[in-house]
Amino acid sequence: DIDDVGHKYYLELELEDVLDKDRTVSCTAEVLYPLGSKTSAPDVQVTVQGELRSTEEADQEFYNQMRSLEKELEAENIPDSHGNIPPELEPIHLLAWVASGFLIWQNSTENTKFHLAQVKRVKQVKRSDEDLQFDYVLLLHEMVSQEVLPWEVTVLWHPQNGARVSQS
């Protein structure tokens, strides 16, 4: 408890690489939930102890593939009702996770627990600069209220510059 400010949490976490189950990385974080105000995102400071796996080659391949598509990518329901994800949409799904992380951070309080339930829709948007742009409609599931609600979010991504997420 920090008087007049909010509640601060000190966390020790272990990150598991979803694509390489044996790979884990430790990190520490400090999360400060502001008092009262419902519209302010918690303040988060993270320190990663160790290295994250390099994905340069796969990143570049994905980037080239998306840039060279004749028609902009459009897809719905990832995963589908049965939990399936077509292999070629895996990177799109992973990028959606990044976007959902941003949304969850922006909308979390000490009384919420969000997960990405499904990518309802994704549309690639052609850009004149070097970035890839994907406009997503994401379904987020909130555990306490059990609501599953759609959120619109835009992701800009570039192999060297990483992801930039903005809420539509």
Next chain:
Amino acid sequence: IQLDFWLAPRGLGLPVDIRVPFPSLQAVKVHLEASGVSYSIMIEDVQALLDEEQMEMLRSSRQVPLDTDTFNYEAYHTIDEIYSFLDLLVAENPNLVSKLEIGRSTEDRPLYVLKFSTGGTNRPAIWIDTGIHSREWVTQASGVWFAKKIVQDHANNEGVASILETMDIFLEIVTNPDGFAFTHTKNRMWRKTRSKHSGSICVGVDPNRNWDAGFGDAGASGNPCTETYHGPYPNSEPEVKSIVDFVKSHGNIKAFISIHSYSQLLLYPYGYTETPAPDQQELDEVSAKAVAALSSLYGTKFKYGSIITTIYRASGSTVDWTYNQGIKYSFTFELRDTGRYGFLLPAKQIVPTAEETWLALKVIMEHTRDNLY
């Protein structure tokens, strides 16, 4: 080199299509380039396409299975397919399994319960339900697997065969059929029933907030448009009332297990109050054993504890009511996963989920049998 011509040479200036086995790829490319023959790659990986098509075929093969041995336990099914399965199972095992209709849903769908019994009259019984929240598809799918497993164990005189010597098992697989049908046709994320109560345009009541235990207290919503709406009064939902009536008239149910997903938790009462259940210690011990058994199969980690301390405050929930009725061994499961796929758990995880959960259920059932009250 084993070249497989899909479009054979026809004449000068006409294209030729060749499937090239992977080991010959380099040799072919080198040869074409050295000869100045231009080529383009039409399909990079034929095997990948074949694999995909296989999956598609399996997924879309909605052929009616002729028996419960050819039924596909590794896929999600529609309500009609599950209801057919029930009849097949009964037909194949008339001396062990019977189908009871305990009521009808809001949209007039039958509410079916399978009874597994080797005889006796009103033996002490175990109740298991799945699919009370319709979007939790791995639960109905697991229920189907449990049904077959009980029959198999009995036939092989192993597993739960010994439990069936002195107890009956009741299994309701599609506890919320209206919701389940809705998840197949209109909204995969539908949770509640499909009832319309006057005064609101919104549809549905949360069947796990509609029971008469702390009904309407904190931990449920009075707003009909929310996912945890408790309904206008306890047991307003026929899906709930039918179970209440069944439990009361049976009078000899000794364990009650209600199955949900997701979060990987094993929970016992209470959800509506912080007051510990009188049997808290024993329930906690049983939970620890059950979770260890579950984990022994694939390493899946479960947490356990009372509803209110482990997940959240919830009022009007199923096992709070059953516990207050005197059914000591009242548990709720939250199956796989912990959020990676959530409700959309890939079908290939159905059987592993059912298998590991079954080990936990056996612990509870055996403890009940050995500690009858």
